[in-house]
Amino acid sequence: MVFLVGVWSAWFFTIDDAYITFRYSANFAAGHGPVWNPGENPVEGFTNFLWMLWHTPFAWLGLNLPAVAKVTSFAAGAAILVMLVRYCRTNHGLVAAVVAGSAFVLYLPTYFHITSGLETVAFAALVLRAVIVGLNAIEGRRVRIWEAPLLLVLAGMLRPDGVLAALPAFLVWLWTARRDRRAWLFTAIAAVVGAGYFAWRWSYYGYPFPNTYYVKFGNITAGTAWLDTTVWLYAPLLVLTAALLLWRNTRKAALVLCATVVTTSLTYVVSGPTMDYLHRFAFHTFPVLCLSTGIAAGVIVRSGGKAWLSITAGTVAGLLATGWVAVAGLQAPDLPVIANYGPDLARAHVAIGQGLAKADIPADAKVIALHDAGAMSYYSGWRTVDFIGLNDEPIAHGADPTTVVASAHPTVIVVRSYGPGPVATAYHTNIREAARGYVHIARVQMRNGYYLHIYVVPQYADQVRAAVMPVVDQAQHTYDPGSYGDTIHRWLTRLRHDLPW
Template sequence: MFVAGGLGVLFLLGVRAAWFFTIDDAYITFRYSDNLANGHGPVWNVGEDPVEGFTNFLWMVWHTPFALLGLDLPTVAKLTSLVAGAAALVMLVRYCHQRYGLVAALTAGGAFVVFVPTYFHLTSGLETVAFAALVLRAVIVTLRALDDRPVRVWEPPLLLVLAGMLRPEGVLAALPAFLLWLWLRRRDRVAWLWSAGAVVAGAAYFVWRWTYYGHLFPNTFYVKFGNVAAGTAWFEATVPLLAPLLALTLWLLVRRETRWAGGLLVGTVATTYLTYVVSGPSMDYVHRFAYHAFPLLCLGAGLAVGPIRRWYLASAVGAVAVGWVAVTGVQPFDLPVIANYGPDLARAHVAIGKGLGQVDSVPPEERTVALNDAGAIPYYSGWTTVDIIGLNDEAIAHGGDVTQRVLDARPTVIVVRSLSPDVPADAYGMDVLQVTEGYEHVATVPMRDSYYKQVFVLPEWADEVREPIMAAVDEAQRTYDPGRYELTIDRWLDRVRKDFPW
């Protein structure tokens, strides 16, 4: 109990230190949830053909009733992930302690709580921690079946369906655990009935979303998938990050006692990571995609040190594994960006979005915006949006010319990223000078060092848009890390010290 309490305290402190972080991509999902709650269906732009610009259908549906109640969706997402993360920690500690005792539990739980990216993924607003916890649960349920312990017959099929609805690759991640469980229950007619039900439910969902959105895969697939070179680089970066955990999980295959558990864990990690190796995951901050299998590797490490008979040797091996991820977890090159991302997003993207949302004099049919950061600005503004990256734009995702797409749309507002206070010539393949010809440049909004938002408005609406945007931006710039734009860990630690003055 003391050990569990200590790990729980560390976990809560980590959550508090990262609580202000929300990734811009999360607001894409929130926009779909909001539109669904308002009766428009899971769409990006109300009144237009549906586009599947998210890869977390179940996460989007989960937030819909909260949107209907008018609750703050970023907070709902954080609280949901907090519960999922706490559940993962409890599962790790409980299973390892029951199976092998204190050292195993400390190794698995310790690795989980000292890994700094855990807390940024938990507070990001995305489904990362929920998905990792769900896959972990699927594996632990099957491990219980291997141990001849009772397992609810409906749980493995349900977990398979939920994993597939939570992320497109979720079926692959949960499949090894499900297949092994089904093999263990191969003579159980009820298990086959539940499995058939899962197949029918999963197929019905797949056919519905294919029919509704018109494409076999989510729109993001056509933007991101297929960069094998990037996938190889991702794999090469992931192996050193988790080396002791990977080695200990593989070691399970050597011992007869742990061979079945090792095969399940290795198979699940392999199927989970295979998608990212062949796709080259983009928008991968502080090892987000590697994290999907991270709790499994924590579990593997705990199960590997557990059978070591000499407690001091087991403790030493466990300490090396825990210490390794503690060190590598603070070394991602983008950690300074992510650690300061919360206030940076709030004083730029969120402020611009809220400012646009306050514009009442522009007619609803003229409330259109084109931009490359399709998250907080579309969500808070509610304006019809052209996503020039293509995540939420079918024409661009399938190879359409970005410049021509924006020229044809002729949006009232254009917001582009720049790496200096000067207006860029190009933004994600869009000719900025061409598409903004005839527009009025109304604002340069600093987000952080070397990152600015340039705001252009059609002349007839420039005054109506400028005033609310600048009012929201000025207030946000005074509120969130005023005057500080440097990308340093010290800026984050200064905020943490204010939260924990002791």
């Protein structure tokens, strides 16, 4: 019940970045291939190829892709909960199952990751399943001979760093099954499929890694700060995971658990991840830490000595860890922004994109330059210049954004500002120069301290204004009208209004 209520409370949230993936899926479904702008050189502006591929047939069917993503992640989240409870209950007792499951469902960010539209929860489910397969292998339980290689391939296709995440459990399984020729056969098949996929991506997009890696990687300072935050966030879970090394009968399992947490986190330490809302990247190992915490609580309960003392110690350890992550989730500094992000995005980015789709201008003039390359690009369907560089290859590899925007001569430029007035620069782009000669037709407020300014070439200013502003005005009166504060109160008020009674 807690899990279902949590999902309901976050259902309206969709992160803007998810629409990047949806745009690639929609273009793929339309026969253009997995590209950002049809007819142009392919750019890999997403890091979740399998997630994009999963949504392609639904795009072809004309279904609502944000809803498909939420339902898929809901299923993945439910699978995580089932795996945690079943494994712990079967192998380590009731206390272990309650601790592992409670830690997962009481961590509020879980639900926003489920409804975000991104692959976060699906990836976390794959990593958890890989770990459970590895634990079953070293503990002598039955393991499907094909499962570990399949999980390795799926993890690597879902995220480029997925191979590192699933590798420790895979190597453990391969070692235990090394005398079985079928294990080597399936490993060889996985290697061929993985290498083929990597080679195809490289040849199709022109680079070995997604475009976003070239924009974001190398910020070790930010990566160190991310690590410090993550260690503090999950401190009791990490301590109990490491404590499993102290018991001889759990030492091998602890090595698998610890190695998975380290290899999964390594990529983010060297990249300094951006868009890490509600500790998104740390969540990739969160279910694994829930599992290890449940195991540790179960081991303490069964550690011998006086039964009442062992049960009390195990229960207290589990309660402390669960309570810690529950409180830490409630205290996430960006929780007020994320809790209200759904209506804020709907009345700004989504509305602008939907309005642009209605603009009565020639098809070859439908070109927009922006930095929030998500919902506006997806709903408008316009050719888009992403001057952050996530979906623009030249900018990602060092081209001057101002020059790129000016040479594209877009009909519309949308720029964010952190105050009501226009800005001179944004994301290394000289807006004054790029928008010289344009008409400023609107300022659209998303939330307190976040505005979008719309510039249009004079030739089409009236047509764009006539198409966009009615949609924006309607959205502003529909989604939390007049309320722009980043407060938990606004979120709770909206939830209270949504209750059937």
